[in-house]
Amino acid sequence: MKRLYLAEEIRYDGCVTMNDATEKYLEVEKLKLHINAIQQELLKVAATSEELEITREVLDDMKSGENLSDVLIPLGNGVYASGEIVDRSHIFANVGGLIGKQNLDTAIDFLKKQEDTLEDAKTQLEKK
DSSP: OOOOOOGGGOOOTTOOOHHHHHHHHHHHHHHHHHHHHHHHHHHHHHHHHHHHHHHHHHHHHHHHTOOOOSEEEEEETTEEEEEOOOOOSEEEEEETTEEEEEEHHHHHHHHHHHHHHHHHHHHHHHHO
16 A cells, blocks of 8 residues: 655755745744844834934023023924024933933933933844
């Protein structure tokens, strides 16, 4: 009686079988998904880093006494009011879900630490 062989059971002198090819294909697809996830995280890190840099530059300008007489104040949901910064020595920051008053030097240092943390995260993502 002749035995029937499944495609994944047949090996032809070292050639790749259907089972091997399927495994390799699934492995490549898994790697593509992983690469895509890392790229998305890198984009988020870059956007957050840019936002932190802009914020820090504005605080540096406030500290140096640069004229910031006309600013947009976010009221929420994409709505802004025109205003003027009268107290240039303190800001209010959301830290851990709480709004607190901070002097400019403390706020600038906090932003620099966040930028450093993001740079470390970027480096780690690029190593993957």
